[in-house]
Amino acid sequence: MRLLRTLLLVLVAGAVARPLTAHPVPFSYLDLNLDADATRGALVVHDFDAAHELGLDDPQALLDREIARARAHDLIAIVAERLHLSLDGSSASPAWDGSVEVLEDRQSLRLRFDLPTAKPGRIDLDAVLFPYDAVHQTFVNIYEAGRLEQQAILDASNHRLTWYSSGVQGRWAVVSAFVKSGIEHIMIGPDHLLFLLGLLLLGGSIWRLATIVTAFTLGHSVTLTLAALDVVRVSPRLVEPAIALSIVVVGVDNLLSRGKAADDPAGARDIRPWLAAAFGLIHGFGFAAVLREVGLPPAALGWSLAAFNVGVEIGQLGAVAVMVALLAAVRRYDVAWAGRFAVAGSMAVSAAGLFWFVQRIWFSAL
Numbered sequence: 049m050r051l052l053r054t055l056l057l058v059l060v061a062g063a064v065a066r067p068l069t070a071h072p073v074p075f076s077y078l079d080l081n082l083d084a085d086a087t088r089g090a091l092v093v094h095d096f097d098a099a100h101e102l103g104l105d106d107p108q109a110l111l112d113r114e115i116a117r118a119r120a121h122d123l124i125a126i127v128a129e130r131l132h133l134s135l136d137g138s139s140a141s142p143a144w145d146g147s148v149e150v151l152e153d154r155q156s157l158r159l160r161f162d163l164p165t166a167k168p169g170r171i172d173l174d175a176v177l178f179p180y181d182a183v184h185q186t187f188v189n190i191y192e193a194g195r196l197e198q199q200a201i202l203d204a205s206n207h208r209l210t211w212y213s214s215g216v217q218g219r220w221a222v223v224s225a226f227v228k229s230g231i232e233h234i235m236i237g238p239d240h241l242l243f244l245l246g247l248l249l250l251g252g253s254i255w256r257l258a259t260i261v262t263a264f265t266l267g268h269s270v271t272l273t274l275a276a277l278d279v280v281r282v283s284p285r286l287v288e289p290a291i292a293l294s295i296v297v298v299g300v301d302n303l304l305s306r307g308k309a310a311d312d313p314a315g316a317r318d319i320r321p322w323l324a325a326a327f328g329l330i331h332g333f334g335f336a337a338v339l340r341e342v343g344l345p346p347a348a349l350g351w352s353l354a355a356f357n358v359g360v361e362i363g364q365l366g367a368v369a370v371m372v373a374l375l376a377a378v379r380r381y382d383v384a385w386a387g388r389f390a391v392a393g394s395m396a397v398s399a400a401g402l403f404w405f406v407q408r409i410w411f412s413a414l
Contacts, residue, residue, distance in 0.1 A: 074184045076177050078131075081191045082213060087135070087163040089142060091127060095155050097178045101126050113150050116157055120148035124159055127177055134172035135165040136221060167192070169221030173209040175202055212345045222348045223355040230359020233338050234367065239291050239404060240331055241367055246298035246397040247320050248371050249390045250305060251379065256318065261368055263321040267328020268335060269357055275336030276353055287333040289408045294327035295401025302394035335360060 077092040099107035102119055110116050124144045133140045142161035149158040171190070178184045182204055190198040190211055200209050212218045212225075234240055247260050274280040301323060339356055379386040 074181055076184070076186045077189070078173075078175065078186055079189045079191065080171065081194075082167045083193060084167055086166050087168065089161045089163065091131070091159045091161070091177075092151065092154070092156050093123075093127070093159070093177070095157065097181070097184070098123055098157055100180060101178070108155070110157060111150055111152055111155065116148045116150050120146060120159070123148070123157070127159070130175060130177050130179075132174040133163065134170075135163060135168035136170050137172075140164055167213060167217070169213050169215075169217035169219075170225065171209075171211045171213075173202075173211075174207055176204055176207045179204065210345070212348055219348060219351050222345060222351045226352045226355035227359035227362070229339075230356040230361075231363040231366075232359075233335065234360050234363030237334075239295060239401075240334070240364075242397055242400055243291070243295050243298060243327065243331065244364065244368060245371055246295060246302065246394065247324055248368065248375060249302055249393045249397070250318075250320070251375060251386075251390070252318070257368075257372060259321050260324045261364070264324035264328040264331070265361060265364070267325040268332035268360075269328075271329045271332030272335045272339070272357060272360075273332075273353060275333050276339050276356075277349075282333050284334075284337050287330060287337065289405050290330045291327075291334050292401050292404035292408055294323075294330055296398050296405060297327070297401075298323060299394045299396075299398030299401060302397075303391065 074094075074097075076094065076097065077090075079090045079092075081088045081090075095107040095110045098110055098119075099105075102110075102122055104110065104119075110119065124146070128142065128144065131142065133142065140163050142163060144159060144161045147160065149160075151158055173188065175186055177186055184203065186202040188198070188200045188202060188209060189196060192213055197214070198211050202209060210225075212222045244261075244264070247264070248257060251257075252260075271280070275282070298320075301319065305318065335356075339353075345352055375386070378389055
């Protein structure tokens with residue numbers, strides 16, 4: 049009797065319950081085909097997503113070819129606003145052909161478009177096609193001359209993709225992008241620039257300054273390469289305070305070196321090249337953290353890594369040239385005043401490094 053009552057309740061509940069509509073396949077598919085004469089794309093969307101955006105109660109109504117054709121323009125207008133493409137650094141608007149292909153077996157619709165650039169060297173894609181669905185994913189396939197070269201999955205939290213094509217044009221796009229990224233990083237990284245300034249404050253011959261800069265370059269190039277290739281990985285929670293501490297040490301060494309030189313000029317030793325090389329190893333891990341955020345294209349790993357390093361060196365040499373010229377101008381104006389400037393500058397460098405060290409140790413999580 050108990051079993052009978054249970055079965056009866058289940059049957060009654062099934063009879064009176066309202067059917068629940070669940071999202072059957074929260075996916076869309078974007079194919080990009082790069083050929084020598086054109087770049088073409090195809091977007092496949094599920095009828096459930098299309099019906100939601102078009103305000104239709106019955107998703108399967110869109111599998112009727114007449115209804116699908118009638119609503120194609122509206123659907124294209126919706127997805128076109130959410131699909132952002134850039135080719136070789138320039139924004140590109142897809143030219144939708146206005147037609148729609150019904151894929152009954154997949155319960156989906158296919159929309160086609162062309163892009164203005166044939167076989168671009170770089171493609172930047174940003175797409176959140178159906179933001180109403182937090183778990184919706186877009187599968188991206190990039191073909192070059194009919195061969196699948198890249199696959200990726202985009203969602204609401206990871207909706208950007210950068211891809212570089214093969215061949216000369218693609219390699220040039222990689223080099224241009226990563227050289228620029230390297231220059232930008234050294235120029236917006238005040239800790240790296242302040243470390244260099246601290247190393248140069250005491251001046252010296254051109255040969256001595258070149259030795260210091262070269263030592264720093266060798267140091268950070270080694271760890272940048274190892275960390276970017278995932279051979280060695282060090283937590284940023286260790287690297288960032290260590291970079292700040294390196295700035296403190298350089299400033300303190302400047303003050304101690306001037307004191308020793310005043311007491312015993314013959315016995316004073318310049319250890320700045322050694323400091324530059326040793327702490328350059330730590331700064332290299334900092335550069336690598338940025339490079340990992342940018343992302344190394346697997347098909348052009350060597351080119352992108354080398355280009356980023358070149359960009360860092362270009363930015364570094366530009367900053368060093370300005371610093372050396374300004375410090376030389378101060379010394380020409382007044383040698384005694386230049387000495388006081390070096391002391392004050394070293395104290396300021398150490399104070400800034402100490403501030404960053406405390407901030408990165410105790411306040412990084414705030």
